[in-house]
Amino acid sequence: MSKIRSMPRYGFLASSIGVTCAAALALPMTTPAATAAARTEGGAGAGRSAAPAVPGSTQSLRLAPLAPDRTAGAGPAQGLYRTGVRHFSLVGVVWDDPDTHLHGTVQVRTRSVARGTWSGWQDVDTHNADHGADPGSAERASGRVRGATAPLWVGGSDGVDLRVRADAGRRGAPAGPLPSGMRLELVDPGTAPPPKGSPARAPRRGAARGATAPAVDTGPAPLGATRIPALGRAETERGLLAPDDGPPAPRQQAKPYIGARPAIVTRRGWGADESLRESGFVYTKKVKVAFVHHTASGNNYTCAQAPSVIRSIYRYHVQSMGWRDIGYNFLVDKCGTLYEGRAGGVAKAVLGAHTMGFNTNSMGVAVIGSFGRTKPSAAAVKAIARLAAWKLGLYGMNPRATTYLTSGGGNLYAKGKNVRLNVISGHRDGYNTDCPGTQLYAKLGTVRSTAAGYQGR
Structure with missing residues (x-):
């Protein structure tokens, strides 16, 4: 160490x-509630919580299973489609176990606040575990670390469409499962420094x-x-x-x-x-x-x-x-x-x-x-x-x-x-x-x- x-x-x-x-x-010291106010958990009412105590916020939305792809060898898929969420500018996907790798593809499109139009589909880099604390270090062993994709900057947005699909297995083998506890993170950086x-x-x-x-x-x-x-x-x-x-x-x-x-x-x-x-x-x-x-x-x-x-x-x-x-x-x-x-x-x-x-x-x-x-x-x-x-x-x-x-x-x-x-x-x-x-x-x-x-x- x-x-x-x-x-x-x-x-x-x-x-x-x-x-x-x-x-x-x-x-x-600020209270845990004040710190947590800047993060909204997904589910009913997501995006409609009280205003955060500090500029910026993170909305965390649970993914749901998508209809199966009938293409031969296609793996399981999860995603979500949401409009009218609180403004955000960066997206990423996280999951429970930081030692589990996401073997698949993550694609997202977002709706621009300024134009009111949807972007094309963009790939999110799934390989992000290599950026992190060393194994066995206090930071890595804190119990709070999650698996995650790289973050993607999308600019000011108020709608999101996400799909995550597991890769097909090699030589006809079935695709592996997706990581458990996947959530979409929508990050608003706030408007300006204090x-x-x-x-x-x-x-x-x-x-x-x-x-x-x-x-x-x-x-x-x-x-x-x-x-x-x-x-x-x-x-x-x-x-x-x-x-x-x-x-x-x-x-x-x-x-x-x-x-x-x-x-x-x-x-x-x-x-x-x-x-x-x-x-x-x-x-x-x-x-x-x-x-x-x-x-x-x-x-x-x-x-x-x-x-x-x-x-x-x-x-x-x-x-x-x-x-x-x-x-x-x-x-x-x-x-x-x-x-x-x-x-x-x-x-x-x-x-x-x-x-x-x-x-x-x-x-x-x-x-x-x-x-x-x-x-x-x-x-x-x-x-x-x-x-x-x-x-x-x-x-x-x-x-x-x-x-x-x-x-x-x-x-x-x-x-x-x-x-x-x-x-x-x-x-x-x-x-x-x-x-x-x-x-x-x-x-x-x-x-x-x-x-x-x-x-x-």
């Missing part, structure tokens, strides 16, 4: 989340065993800041070599290999409701590998909508899938804007839930979109390189090099195996998955060389 510890503070390293959350932890100066809400109780909040961070983003500003390379190097408080930084070369710190939108900036996540932070020792992901949520969003997409993914990861926080440490939109992901400090070794088996001593950065057939934007690729040059440089890692991580268990490497990985790797390098998509994976060589250049190597 990963160690849980407070990390030293450096003047230029800390994120605004330390201040924000420290303030939040000092407030009275206004500046509004009081922070307390995170929900139930942090991973032993997790505690670190001391207040007073770094680059003061309380309420929405953005961590970029630094020049010389400023970044000075900050690394001469921290303004806390224990001395690990002694580096006179001119360390580190890229300039890029600008990063804070959790406050994209509107994270801190009452959703678990309290406290969980850290590992260092960051040796940066795993690159895609969110598999589709490419039909504008850069102005990116904060809404992130708020939706955050709700889906926490409320629908049962994780302690959003899984990724960072996210990048198609315009190259970087966003803080999981809480705990952008410069710290925060334990994420992004690459099952290899979350310890790594970080996960996800490009918002799907890149199996679509090429990522040049701006997004450059942003990954800038982030990697800075964050890996803090821990003395060369983006062109290889290193070793110990597997926590997965479908590619057995638990305990010492695995050689590129310092900048794709998700598929640690787990048998399509992520980060063929087109994004093909850009990782460029990311490595560009990041090394930013470090001055």
Whole structure:
């Protein structure tokens, strides 16, 4: 199990989340009823509950059996058709057992609020178990984790038509059953981040065993800041070599290999409701590998909508899938804007839930979109390189090099195996998955060389 510890503070390293959350932890804890108000269970009256206590909501609707398909070998199917539901912008399907895989297809069409018309059928990526906490970790063993598809961004909608069908068995064998307890999750991200100066809400109780909040961070983003500003390379190097408080930084070369710190939108900036996540932070020792992901949520969003997409993914990861926080440490939109992901400090070794088996001593950065057939934007690729040059440089890692991580268990490497990985790797390098998509994976060589250049190597 990963160690849980407070990390030293450096003047230029800390994120605004330390201040924000420290303030939040000092407030009275919200009641379970207030937190649950943002989630509506399916069944009679779904979509007509009282307004949620905070912006955004999740509607959870039970699926029902569909008429059997008379095609030879067709498997069982479930789905639903619903109009007049409360507005939502992201969909996904969850089920009871996170160890059960959905061997089948999931398709959805939605009715646009703006146009009043139905979209065409869209495929939902069913392979999402590979994004998650390591087996045996406190987060994975919490009892709240569910199996789930990837989330799909559909834009403002008020109607949904879903069908889930099991794959036919091989060589004429009957199709297997669908997972039990399947539900459709309809996520509304809310309209905007909280206004500046509004009081922070307390995170929900139930942090991973032993997790505690670190001391207040007073770094680059003061309380309420929405953005961590970029630094020049010389400023970044000075900050690394001469921290303004806390224990001395690990002694580096006179001119360390580190890229300039890029600008990063804070959790406050994209509107994270801190009452959703678990309290406290969980850290590992260092960051040796940066795993690159895609969110598999589709490419039909504008850069102005990116904060809404992130708020939706955050709700889906926490409320629908049962994780302690959003899984990724960072996210990048198609315009190259970087966003803080999981809480705990952008410069710290925060334990994420992004690459099952290899979350310890790594970080996960996800490009918002799907890149199996679509090429990522040049701006997004450059942003990954800038982030990697800075964050890996803090821990003395060369983006062109290889290193070793110990597997926590997965479908590619057995638990305990010492695995050689590129310092900048794709998700598929640690787990048998399509992520980060063929087109994004093909850009990782460029990311490595560009990041090394930013470090001055």
